[in-house]
Amino acid sequence: MQAKITVTETWLRKHRHLYDGATRHPFIRSIRDGNIDISAFKTWLGQDYIFVRAFVPFVASVLTKAYKGSDDGNGDVEVILGGVAALHDEISWFKKEAFKWGAQLSNIVPQKANQEYCRFLESLISPEVEYTVAAVAFWAIENIYQESFAYCLEDDSKTPPELKETCQRWGNESFGEYCNSLRNIVDRQLEKGSDDVITKAEATLLRVLEHEVDFWNMSHGRT
Numbered sequence: 001m002q003a004k005i006t007v008t009e010t011w012l013r014k015h016r017h018l019y020d021g022a023t024r025h026p027f028i029r030s031i032r033d034g035n036i037d038i039s040a041f042k043t044w045l046g047q048d049y050i051f052v053r054a055f056v057p058f059v060a061s062v063l064t065k066a067y068k069g070s071d072d073g074n075g076d077v078e079v080i081l082g083g084v085a086a087l088h089d090e091i092s093w094f095k096k097e098a099f100k101w102g103a104q105l106s107n108i109v110p111q112k113a114n115q116e117y118c119r120f121l122e123s124l125i126s127p128e129v130e131y132t133v134a135a136v137a138f139w140a141i142e143n144i145y146q147e148s149f150a151y152c153l154e155d156d157s158k159t160p161p162e163l164k165e166t167c168q169r170w171g172n173e174s175f176g177e178y179c180n181s182l183r184n185i186v187d188r189q190l191e192k193g194s195d196d197v198i199t200k201a202e203a204t205l206l207r208v209l210e211h212e213v214d215f216w217n218m219s220h221g222r223t
């Protein structure tokens, strides 16, 4: 018997072009091809540090919604808590990495695309945004990084050795499993979601894809 097609699978098929635009962006390709401009990498590093700091309260809000909103016999809270813990580690990593590259994190000004993305995250913190909708955004945000950086680690990639650790951070297998757990959470929620929630969740996914592309564009110096 064939497995049932999940909602996320349907969406990924439907929006493949946009999705690949986020995970196969020229910035990512430039890492993978080994011709990345290091100043672009440093821009990305500093801007992503700001983003991740704004991502923490967003993920905390998803955690709260999971606790309140799902009949959590499924362990959603624990999966999301794992995400919060990983972010704690990630913030330390950014500081260490910035030091390595001689970049300052304390006086970075968020660029426009980053400001808009952070504002979008803040809008999703609102209690009026359903757990399912927020969880879709969360999954998409994590999964795009996972697929993008895993792409830079494939056998035929020419990723510079000094960038491998960065790619490993999101491209490693256990981060991939974590993203799959998020995807399962999302599909379980969508399965029982109202048409209204499903429509909102799909629109939110598209907004995430656009913000991710803008974020890469900004890092690549194309804004």
Ligand SMILES: Cc1ncc(CO)c(N)n1
Residues within 6 Å of the ligand: 048, 051, 052, 141, 142, 145, 212, 215
């Ligand atoms: C812009 C952006 N998207 C996703 C992630 C994954 O956590 C990140 N660190 N930054």
